[in-house]
Amino acid sequence: MAKLVKIALAGEGGQGVQSVAGILVDAAYDEGKEALYIPNFGVEQRGGVSIAFCQISDERIGAPKFEKADIVIALSDRAVRRCAQYAGPETVFLYDASITGIEDDLPGPPVKVLGIPALKVAKDELHPRVFNVVILGATIKATGVMTLDQVKKALEKKLGYKFEQNPELRELNYKALERGAELIGAVL
Amino acid sequence: MAEKPIQGEKRVFMTGNEVVAWGALAAQADIMYGYPITPQNEIMHYWSRLAPKHGKKFLQTEDEISAGFTTIGGTIIGARAFTGTSGPGNTLMQEPMSMAEMYRVPAVFIIQQRGGPSTATVIYSQQEVTLTTFGGNGEGYRIVYSTATHQELFDYTIKAFNTAWKHRFPTFVLADGYQAKMREPLTIYDPEAKGIEMVPTVPTLGKEGVPGVDRPPVHMTNTRNTEEELYEVVKGLQAAYEEMWPEVEEHEAVECEDAEIIIVCHGVVTRSARVAVSQLREAGIKAGYFRPITLRPFPVEPMKQSIKGAKQLLMVESAQGQLARLVKDSIYGSTIPIEPMFRPGIGISSEEIVEKVQSLIK
Numbered sequence: 317m318a319k320l321v322k323i324a325l326a327g328e329g330g331q332g333v334q335s336v337a338g339i340l341v342d343a344a345y346d347e348g349k350e351a352l353y354i355p356n357f358g359v360e361q362r363g364g365v366s367i368a369f370c371q372i373s374d375e376r377i378g379a380p381k382f383e384k385a386d387i388v389i390a391l392s393d394r395a396v397r398r399c400a401q402y403a404g405p406e407t408v409f410l411y412d413a414s415i416t417g418i419e420d421d422l423p424g425p426p427v428k429v430l431g432i433p434a435l436k437v438a439k440d441e442l443h444p445r446v447f448n449v450v451i452l453g454a455t456i457k458a459t460g461v462m463t464l465d466q467v468k469k470a471l472e473k474k475l476g477y478k479f480e481q482n483p484e485l486r487e488l489n490y491k492a493l494e495r496g497a498e499l500i501g502a503v504l
Numbered sequence: 505m506a507e508k509p510i511q512g513e514k515r516v517f518m519t520g521n522e523v524v525a526w527g528a529l530a531a532q533a534d535i536m537y538g539y540p541i542t543p544q545n546e547i548m549h550y551w552s553r554l555a556p557k558h559g560k561k562f563l564q565t566e567d568e569i570s571a572g573f574t575t576i577g578g579t580i581i582g583a584r585a586f587t588g589t590s591g592p593g594n595t596l597m598q599e600p601m602s603m604a605e606m607y608r609v610p611a612v613f614i615i616q617q618r619g620g621p622s623t624a625t626v627i628y629s630q631q632e633v634t635l636t637t638f639g640g641n642g643e644g645y646r647i648v649y650s651t652a653t654h655q656e657l658f659d660y661t662i663k664a665f666n667t668a669w670k671h672r673f674p675t676f677v678l679a680d681g682y683q684a685k686m687r688e689p690l691t692i693y694d695p696e697a698k699g700i701e702m703v704p705t706v707p708t709l710g711k712e713g714v715p716g717v718d719r720p721p722v723h724m725t726n727t728r729n730t731e732e733e734l735y736e737v738v739k740g741l742q743a744a745y746e747e748m749w750p751e752v753e754e755h756e757a758v759e760c761e762d763a764e765i766i767i768v769c770h771g772v773v774t775r776s777a778r779v780a781v782s783q784l785r786e787a788g789i790k791a792g793y794f795r796p797i798t799l800r801p802f803p804v805e806p807m808k809q810s811i812k813g814a815k816q817l818l819m820v821e822s823a824q825g826q827l828a829r830l831v832k833d834s835i836y837g838s839t840i841p842i843e844p845m846f847r848p849g850i851g852i853s854s855e856e857i858v859e860k861v862q863s864l865i866k
Contacts, residue, residue, distance in 0.1 A: 338687075345517040345689060354686035356627065378779035380682045380772070381851040 327391030332448030337368030343470035446492035453496020513693035520683040521546035527661025542626040543681035572600025582707030588614035602640025610668035619849040628681035633826035669703040754797035763792030779854035
């Protein structure tokens, strides 16, 4: 693992990228790592591109934002366009395969650009509401900063009270996490 | 007395606004007055959630002018009081801030800078430096701490109350939208456990006893009748300000001794400068950084000392030269060339600084 991992997660406001980022850095912090997360959005209540800048490291972290990410995850057409600027030669650029009309906006080589069917998997196999957890699983796998078990602990911390009321939700979320990781395993 | 909000010390992972609320609680603040504005809102949210559990109070006012004046009112009767604001709210609050200078009111203000002018962005900038240091009518008799990390945000929130109450000038913690919204680890603590004693608060008005009988009456006025009278008052304020200056000024100078190029920055940009300097040093470039922690009073002598061997200064800020104006005024007479790197309203990464320094060295 590299000493510092920089992640830019972007989607439409309401898609849950900020929640995913929150769980991700919580898990990292609980594992004793340095973590920094900063949300970025405009004045609108809903809609608009919402970006989460996350950094996880073994050492003290510098500026809250960065020039180029190790991993970019873009979940809407606008997010793809907005986040192309964070892709550099070392970046893995992930986007949801269902997004259309962005063929000309995706960053070109040497950026590694990969489409993953996260939305489809969430809709067809799981539940649309766990789309962001699928993304969380994909992020974990793509960065390799933590194990799925460590993230499950963080999920438990955040959603444990809901899981208590409905244990099926736990199953669903864990499944979503694992499916997300598998999607990355298949393309990377 | 309610149980201490923090026992000993504790490692936490939270947003900067939450850090400020905990800092004020640890500093035994009695009350926050405030009016919502992004990116400062959550100071109020967290404070109003924490305060009742610890016997503290919160008052939401009708606007920022009122939030400023009520903070002064609370402070005058001896409450450890504070408020927080940002951007256009900071503009509105200048009148009470200026009154606090005239009355020597030890009120504490937390500023989370957003973009300007006007509504602009709710995200981030360093464009409230001029406003926070010299915003009122008058001479800027204020103390302004500019923080870079969540740890400093906690430390200086506590310190702001003590500096204010010891020296009786309005005191500011100047952070920004990034610091307000980002989450990072820090250690929060009970000041007493660290040997920090809170300076006791005393009422100016509403003291015990009958005025004129048991004690002399207190007469507060911010109105002066003649030019000469005002001149004496301002000269008195100036003398008091100059007296506390050396005790209060703070700075950080890193790798400046042998540096050929010194990055000058403040606040959150310091984080990028820190990373940049370590990368540049690894590449064999003699770089350092100087950072005023107090923007007011400015660490004039330490800065002159730190930069004297440098061949060039690189001024880096997320504003169009607001820090640069303070710096140039302070180092008047120095002939070291200054290269500006002004990025109004936008974040500055360590990569950009490294690139700029490398282009200057060539």
